[in-house]
Amino acid sequence: MAEKMHLSILIFTMIGCIVFVSVNSATTHIVGDNLGWSTPPYHGFFDDWTKNRTFSVGDTLLFNYNPGMSTVVQVYKDDYDHCTIKDTIYTYFRGNSSVTLDKPGDYYFFCSVGKRCETGQKLWVKVQ
Ligand SMILES: *[C@@H]1O[C@H](CO)[C@@H](O)[C@H](O)[C@H]1NC(C)=O
Numbered sequence: 001m002a003e004k005m006h007l008s009i010l011i012f013t014m015i016g017c018i019v020f021v022s023v024n025s026a027t028t029h030i031v032g033d034n035l036g037w038s039t040p041p042y043h044g045f046f047d048d049w050t051k052n053r054t055f056s057v058g059d060t061l062l063f064n065y066n067p068g069m070s071t072v073v074q075v076y077k078d079d080y081d082h083c084t085i086k087d088t089i090y091t092y093f094r095g096n097s098s099v100t101l102d103k104p105g106d107y108y109f110f111c112s113v114g115k116r117c118e119t120g121q122k123l124w125v126k127v128q
């Protein structure tokens, strides 16, 4: 009897931990998975990468690239749409950049090297 009590307490504690972890854990999203942050195999690659993912406040985007090979320029929608840099929010260039999604809304990024943005090295993330 006492053992059964112990077991159920243990199980409840475990369930509690799982709920706690799933509510509080922030996810690190590796942009482009194995490809990383580089020239995509086709134009909509990074759009497709976002499709099966949910981005929440507190999550991190990790852009994997080597310095000098890519940049991560955070911009507003207009620059994102046209691959222009009129109003830059932030430029990351030191390699393997982490960006914390600290509030809900839309985040726009692209690579400012050459014509990479035009080839589809751009990312739009919607944070709930
Ligand atoms: C999204 O997930 C579904 C089910 O796991 C899969 O069939 C589909 O190919 C995935 N889409 C992308 C773009 O990865």
Ligand SMILES: *[C@@H]1O[C@H](CO)[C@@H](O)[C@H](O)[C@H]1NC(C)=O
Binding pocket: 064, 065, 066, 067, 094, 095, 096
């Ligand atoms: C970036 O991360 C990759 C994979 O973790 C690693 O192989 C590479 O050395 C890192 N590059 C830099 C510049 O930190």
